[in-house]
Amino acid sequence: FSKKMITMKCSIRGCPGEYKEKLIFHIIRQGSDIFVLERVPAEVCHICGDTLLKPDTVRHIEKLIKTKNMPPKMIPLYEYA
Numbered sequence: 001f002s003k004k005m006i007t008m009k010c011s012i013r014g015c016p017g018e019y020k021e022k023l024i025f026h027i028i029r030q031g032s033d034i035f036v037l038e039r040v041p042a043e044v045c046h047i048c049g050d051t052l053l054k055p056d057t058v059r060h061i062e063k064l065i066k067t068k069n070m071p072p073k074m075i076p077l078y079e080y081a
Helices: 055-067
Strands: 018-030 033-045
Touching: 018 055, 033 055
Parallel strands: none
Antiparallel strands: 018 033
16 A cells, blocks of 8 residues: 555445545356455445545556456355355
8 A cells, every 4th residue: 555645535325434445345246157355455434434545546456357367365156055
């Protein structure tokens, strides 16, 4: 994360919160594939939880998914049925 501390007001109508830098889990579904990424840098509203990803972060995620190399960790996926 950058050292500059610029706070941005939440973009959700009526929410008085501000975005704070956090590392999150991010889940993406493409067809039958599910990708779970951990430690993704994001801006998260401390009140409502709205999450923003920077364009560079999105491009990096897209690059990771396109390679489809085996990740260093595997997790079980349960279906709630």
